[in-house]
Amino acid sequence: MQIDLSRLEHILPTVQKPGRYVGGEYNSIVKDWEATLTRVCLAFPDVYDLGMSNLGLAILYGVLNALPDVLAERAYMPWVDMAAAMREAHIPLYSLENKRPLPDFDLIGFSLPYEQLYTNLLEMLDLAGLPLKASDRDEQHPLIIAGGHATFNPEPVADFVDAFVIGDGEETVVDVVRAYQETRGDSREAQLRALARVSGIYVPRFYDVRYNADGTVAAIEPTPPHPPPRKGGEQTPQPLSPPLWGGQRGGLPILKRVVPILPPPPTRLIIPTVDVAHNRAAVEIQRGCTRGCRFCHAGMAMRPVRERPVEEVLEAIEAILPQTGFEEVGLLSLSSSDYSDIEDLVRAIIKRFGDAHLSISLPALRADSFSVTLAEAIARGRRTGFTFAPEAATERLRAIINKPISTDQMLNVAQEVFERGWRTIKLYFMIGLPGERVDDVQAIAGLARAVRAMGRKVHGRRAQVNVSVNTFVPKPHTPFQWVGLEPTSSVHEKQALLRRELRGRGLKLNYSDPEATLLEATLARGDRRLGAVVQRAWALGARFDAWDEQRDFGAWMRAFAEAGFDPGFYAYRERPPDETFPWEVVSTGVHKKFLLEEYRRSQRGEMLADCREQCHGCGILGAYGDGWSDEWRCPPPPEKPGFPGKKPGFYHTFKRGETDNDRPTS
Amino acid sequence: MAQRNGSDVMRLRITFSKGGPLTYTSHLDLARAWERSLRRAGIPLAYSGGFNPRPKLQLAAALPLGHTGEAEWLDVWLEEPMPVKDFARALVPLLPDGLVISQVHQVRLKEPALQTQIASAEYRVTVEWHPELVEGWDEPVEQVEARIKRMLAAAELPHEWRGRRYDLRPLIERLWLERRPELVEGQVGGGEVVLGMQLAARAGATARPEAVLDVLGMGEAFARYHRRRLTAAAG
Numbered sequence: 001m002q003i004d005l006s007r008l009e010h011i012l013p014t015v016q017k018p019g020r021y022v023g024g025e026y027n028s029i030v031k032d033w034e035a036t037l038t039r040v041c042l043a044f045p046d047v048y049d050l051g052m053s054n055l056g057l058a059i060l061y062g063v064l065n066a067l068p069d070v071l072a073e074r075a076y077m078p079w080v081d082m083a084a085a086m087r088e089a090h091i092p093l094y095s096l097e098n099k100r101p102l103p104d105f106d107l108i109g110f111s112l113p114y115e116q117l118y119t120n121l122l123e124m125l126d127l128a129g130l131p132l133k134a135s136d137r138d139e140q141h142p143l144i145i146a147g148g149h150a151t152f153n154p155e156p157v158a159d160f161v162d163a164f165v166i167g168d169g170e171e172t173v174v175d176v177v178r179a180y181q182e183t184r185g186d187s188r189e190a191q192l193r194a195l196a197r198v199s200g201i202y203v204p205r206f207y208d209v210r211y212n213a214d215g216t217v218a219a220i221e222p223t224p225p226h227p228p229p230r231k232g233g234e235q236t237p238q239p240l241s242p243p244l245w246g247g248q249r250g251g252l253p254i255l256k257r258v259v260p261i262l263p264p265p266p267t268r269l270i271i272p273t274v275d276v277a278h279n280r281a282a283v284e285i286q287r288g289c290t291r292g293c294r295f296c297h298a299g300m301a302m303r304p305v306r307e308r309p310v311e312e313v314l315e316a317i318e319a320i321l322p323q324t325g326f327e328e329v330g331l332l333s334l335s336s337s338d339y340s341d342i343e344d345l346v347r348a349i350i351k352r353f354g355d356a357h358l359s360i361s362l363p364a365l366r367a368d369s370f371s372v373t374l375a376e377a378i379a380r381g382r383r384t385g386f387t388f389a390p391e392a393a394t395e396r397l398r399a400i401i402n403k404p405i406s407t408d409q410m411l412n413v414a415q416e417v418f419e420r421g422w423r424t425i426k427l428y429f430m431i432g433l434p435g436e437r438v439d440d441v442q443a444i445a446g447l448a449r450a451v452r453a454m455g456r457k458v459h460g461r462r463a464q465v466n467v468s469v470n471t472f473v474p475k476p477h478t479p480f481q482w483v484g485l486e487p488t489s490s491v492h493e494k495q496a497l498l499r500r501e502l503r504g505r506g507l508k509l510n511y512s513d514p515e516a517t518l519l520e521a522t523l524a525r526g527d528r529r530l531g532a533v534v535q536r537a538w539a540l541g542a543r544f545d546a547w548d549e550q551r552d553f554g555a556w557m558r559a560f561a562e563a564g565f566d567p568g569f570y571a572y573r574e575r576p577p578d579e580t581f582p583w584e585v586v587s588t589g590v591h592k593k594f595l596l597e598e599y600r601r602s603q604r605g606e607m608l609a610d611c612r613e614q615c616h617g618c619g620i621l622g623a624y625g626d627g628w629s630d631e632w633r634c635p636p637p638p639e640k641p642g643f644p645g646k647k648p649g650f651y652h653t654f655k656r657g658e659t660d661n662d663r664p665t666s
Numbered sequence: 667m668a669q670r671n672g673s674d675v676m677r678l679r680i681t682f683s684k685g686g687p688l689t690y691t692s693h694l695d696l697a698r699a700w701e702r703s704l705r706r707a708g709i710p711l712a713y714s715g716g717f718n719p720r721p722k723l724q725l726a727a728a729l730p731l732g733h734t735g736e737a738e739w740l741d742v743w744l745e746e747p748m749p750v751k752d753f754a755r756a757l758v759p760l761l762p763d764g765l766v767i768s769q770v771h772q773v774r775l776k777e778p779a780l781q782t783q784i785a786s787a788e789y790r791v792t793v794e795w796h797p798e799l800v801e802g803w804d805e806p807v808e809q810v811e812a813r814i815k816r817m818l819a820a821a822e823l824p825h826e827w828r829g830r831r832y833d834l835r836p837l838i839e840r841l842w843l844e845r846r847p848e849l850v851e852g853q854v855g856g857g858e859v860v861l862g863m864q865l866a867a868r869a870g871a872t873a874r875p876e877a878v879l880d881v882l883g884m885g886e887a888f889a890r891y892h893r894r895r896l897t898a899a900a901g
Contacts, residue, residue: 010888012690013732019695024687026702026762271702271762273691279698325702325760357705357713357721382717 003094003101011085019274020048021082023074023096026271027324029061030097031071038177040064040072041095041105041142045112045120046546048076052270053278055332056148057111060173062266070177073097073105077120080543080550083127093127102128105142107180109173110161112148115523116516116546118157121146122538125160132535134162134205139188143195145176152256152301153476153583156523158204159531162188163195166586167256168287170263172200200257202585207252209528209582215569217527217580220252253587256301260629262287262308267319269326280328280361281320285313285345289334290612290633294402294602295391295433297475298334300595301588303620305612305633310345314352321356328359337366337374338612340633346377363387367405367413376420385466386417389428392436393443399605400435402598407447414451418458425451425465431494431511432472432486434602441494444469445501452506466508469498471517475524476583477590479598484574485521488514515553519545521571527582530570533559589623611635674712674722674743674775678753681769685734688764693728699762700725700740707756712743724780726896727787727867730874733891741773741780785899786839787867789875793859795887810859811843813882825877834881837873840864867896 012018033039042060044051051057057074064072073095078086086093092101102108102124110121122132125144131137134144146157147165154164165172179194186194196203210218265283272279288305289298317329333339349360360378365371367388375386390410392398398405414425429444448467455463471491474483486494491514502509523530536559537552544550560567575581577596584592594617601608608616612633615621621634628634684696691699701721704711713719722743729735744753754770761767777783817823818841823834845860865873875891 013888017690018732019687019690019692022687022690024763026699271699273688273699273762273764274695275692275698322706322708325705327701327705357711357719380717 001101001104002099003091005099007089007091008099011082011089011091015081015085016079017049017274020076021078021096022273023099025096025273027268028074028097028270029065029072031065033071033098033100036071037069038071038107038181039100039105040070040107040109040173040177041075041102042072043075043102043108043110043124045077045110045117045124046544047079048272048274049276051076051111052272052276053282054111054113055282055284056113056169058266058269058282059263060109060169061270062268063170063263064173064177067174067177069181071097073100075102075124077124077544078127083123083543086127092129093124103130103142106184107143107145107177109165110144110146110148112146112150112157114546115150115156115520117150118523118534119538119542119545121157122160122535123543126538133159135159137162137188139186139191143180143191147172149298149301150524152297152586152588153524153526154202154204154586155209155528155582156526156530156534158528159535162192162203162205164202164204164254165257166200166202166254167588168200168259169257170259172198172257175199176201196251200254202254204528204585207585211527211529217582217584219580220582220585222251253585255587255623256589258304258589258624259306260624261631262306264312265308265316267316268323269320271324271326278330280330280359281317281324281326282330282332283313283316283320284308284332285336286333286339288633290338290610291335292402292598292608292611292616293391294400294479294598295430295472295475296334297478300478300590302334303588303590303618304624306629306631307340307633309631310341310348313345314348317349317353317358321353321358327357328361330361330363332363334364335366336362336364337368337371338610338633342374346374350377367410369413369416372413372416372420383422385424385426385464386422387426387428388413390447391428391430392433392440393429393447394440396605397433397436397440399607400602401433402602402607404607410447411450411454415454415458418455418463423455423459423462423464425455427451427465427467429467429469430472431469431498432491434472434480434483435605436486438494438497441497442501445498448502448507455506461505464506464508467498467502467510469495469509469511471512471514473517473521473524476581477586477588477595479595479602481525481581481595482575482577482579482599485518485571487572488518491517513548513551516546516548516551518567518571519551519553519556522567525570525581525583527570529563529565533563533565536562587623589620591617591619591622594618673745676744676747677773677775677777678742678744678750679771679773679780680740680742680767682738682740683734683736683766683768684729684738684764686764688762689734690731691764692731693725696729697723697725699765700742703757703761703765704742706760709742709753709756710744710746710748712745726780727784727872729893730891733893735893737768737895738893739780739896743775782869783898784867784896786864786897788840788862788864788894788897790844790892790894791861791863791875791879792890792892793861793879793884793887794889795857795859795884810846814841814843814861817841817881823881825881827874827877834873834877837866837871838863838878839866841878864897868899 042057044054044057061072064070075093075095094101125132130141144162145165146161147169151164175198179198183191183194192203195201196206206223207220208223209220212218269281286307288302290305291299293299362378365375391403392401395406417425427448431441448465452463452465474480474485495511498509537556540555540558542552542555615635700723711721713721724741726739750770750772758767820835825834842862844862863875863878879885879889
């Protein structure tokens with residue numbers, strides 16, 4: 001039954017931005033509830049304003065609603081005022097489309113793009129009136145599914161989620177719905193067994209983790225009876241390297257799912273009725289990145305790089321404009337400058353849509369002359385800030401993180417940017433990188449001042465340099481997963497140094513709260529035992545942990561203390577090379593051996609070239625060993641050792657329109 | 667405010683209602699919803715000049731968040747002439763839920779800005795109350811009318827809004843009881859009363875219907891605000 005709309009009407013005037021909670025947006029899809037077989041709620045555990053700009057959710061909304069027997073609706077995390085008002089008025093968490101309480105759905109799919117959403121996940125379950133723990137739910141309750149970037153380490157929320165979608169979701173969600181439909185009315189156990197057969201699905205209940213006396217993972221083992229074999233069992237990914245972790249059995253690791261060819265992008269995008277972050281259309285032009293920055297989780301986890309052809313991007317924009325009326329389109333990728341045909345694309349967009357009063361945003365540009373020209377072409381005279389992300393201020397440290405760009409080049413580009421009319425340059429840096437010394441931090445200030453000096457030559461005192469300094473968080477599945485987080489005390493010292501050095505007109509400094517960083521690092525690298533801590537922190541009132549003014553760090557510290565865990569064990573500890581990590585239940589397709597080699601190269605200050613030209617054998621081609629596509633930026637598969645048994649012609653070349661499910665079985 | 671810059675050849679005035687899911691859309695976001703609807707319909711909008719050209723649109727008077735409106739006005743400037751009928755036919759099917767067009771007509775390009783033409787606004791305010799919420803409202807329902815009379819007879823109605831003290835009385839043009847209090851089923855001792863009010867809506871002299879309720883002693887009650895019409899200044 002629908003929620004009580006009159007009660008809702010009475011609380012809306014008492015909360016901020018009530019438009020977040022009413023739905024009815026143009027292009028939202030309200031299907032006939034009674035006439036639709038399977039009902040999915042896509043839930044985003046952060047506020048509407050952020051959730052509405054999440055492209056992943058928009059993609060899945062389109063994919064699921066395209067199925068005639070399925071409806072997909074949305075729910076976002078109510079802001080603290082609304083959550084309190086809903087509890088007081090006894091209004092359960094509901095979907096924006098049909099205004100149904102979440103327990104009325106068959107499946108609830110949570111999107112977890114970052115780790116600081118875990119307490120919000122629990123809050124949403126609780127607002128819905130659902131038991132928090134998977135073990136306390138049965139076939140009477142919706143299946144709780146989660147996916148998104150943070151779930152490459154699913155363990156800290158493994159207690160609460162029935163099944164995780166690892167990797168690209170476009171195909172997996174359809175398989176999940178079909179598996180659910182086949183087991184509708186069966187026991188929860190049977191439903192989960194069906195889900196576990198879907199490739200890319202991790203069902204934590206079928207695995208147990210054993211720990212060593214020192215708290216590290218001893219082994220991850222299937223619980224008897226052993227998990228069902230995956231469909232076409234012989235295709236189950238085999239260990240890609242000698243297993244560095246214990247007990248390679250029972251279908252582990254779960255190899256992330258990949259769409260070999262990017263499916264057409266959603267074009268019937270929902271238009272928010274209240275202002276949101278990134279209030280514009282978005283077209284993903286490329287997934288993944290070949291640069292190989294060693295700190296970058298997305299760069300490692302999103303391989304292989306897949307490009308969308310120029311023509312398809314143009315067609316998408318052509319379809320989006322009359323369907324939405326958006327006045328701005330963002331072209332999304334991890335590294336716009338690396339899109340092969342970026343010049344052609346920009347030229348074609350200007351030619352086709354130049355008269356349509358359409359703004360284009362092209363984030364993630366590199367610091368080179370070519371990128372400045374691109375930015376100038378799309379800016380049409382408009383000049384907001386120009387953003388560069390050198391990440392480290394010295395060439396030595398940039399070699400460690402594998403982000404090769406010389407300081408001279410950066411200054412030349414800065415000068416060019418100023419000369420072409422921009423007055424503000426934003427610079428992104430990190431502190432706490434492995435191998436960092438005090439002079440590397442000092443150099444951030446030096447570089448920022450040098451850029452300001454360039455600006456002053458052109459614009460005088462109007463030149464502005466905004467410096468954003470984040471603290472490096474070592475992330476799973478990256479070459480730096482063995483590294484410890486910089487201790488809070490020295491982060492404070494480095495931030496104080498930057499505050500002293502970056503004073504004065506035309507310089508602005510932002511940096512991250514060390515408490516936020518510690519929490520992020522702990523959750524990112526946590527194991528399954530952290531579930532108890534997450535639940536306790538939630539019970540103590542922790543919510544919106546990504547919001548500086550909302551985060552209750554005290555609640556978290558109390559939760560850790562009560563559970564008897566030290567956040568430092570997860571965050572600060574440097575790992576030995578042979579340690580088994582909790583996140584090794586998941587494979588991104590990149591060898592652990594490759595990551596370790598990369599880590600060692602970084603310690604020697606050696607760089608690794610962009611892998612578009614030359615394959616370094618990270619493992620991704622081996623992982624999807626019988627597939628390759630022209631749209632991947634991996635060079636054609638080499639016939640060399642390291643790709644065992646693969647002869648020329650072995651690789652199946654995906655054609656457009658073909659999905660992973662169509663892959664011929666040999 | 668839109669300036670004539672030679673690129674606009676036609677000015678159209680849309681009379682529309684705002685409600686439904688757009689009830690909680692702010693003035694600024696409403697302008698954006700109109701802009702996007704007009705763009706979907708492929709209307710040849712005239713744009714302002716400069717580095718960041720904006721379509722030339724004017725809403726008559728901001729409708730506060732949570733209020734609905736029945737006869738709101740929007741002026742749209744076009745860079746190419748088009749028959750009013752074609753304009754409406756293109757636009758109507760592409761409006762979001764909550765916007766309904768009741769009329770479109772052409773106005774002279776040189777007419778002054780729409781905001782400066784508005785003199786007053788008429789509201790229908792439906793108030794729900796529970797006796798414990800509203801001071802003195804457990805008295806007989808006939809007293810509602812008496813309160814209104816007393817209010818209209820007052821020479822001054824001092825009121826404070828966002829820390830600013832002002833006299834509300836001259837801003838109230840008319841105030842009347844539209845429907846006598848009715849008991850709402852299931853609400854013991856509570857009821858619903860509908861008030862009509864016509865309030866000044868000139869630049870620098872605008873009254874909010876919430877202020878009237880406040881002075882009536884109903885400020886704490888839940889109310890639905892509906893703007894029935896805007897009245898243009900004479901001449």
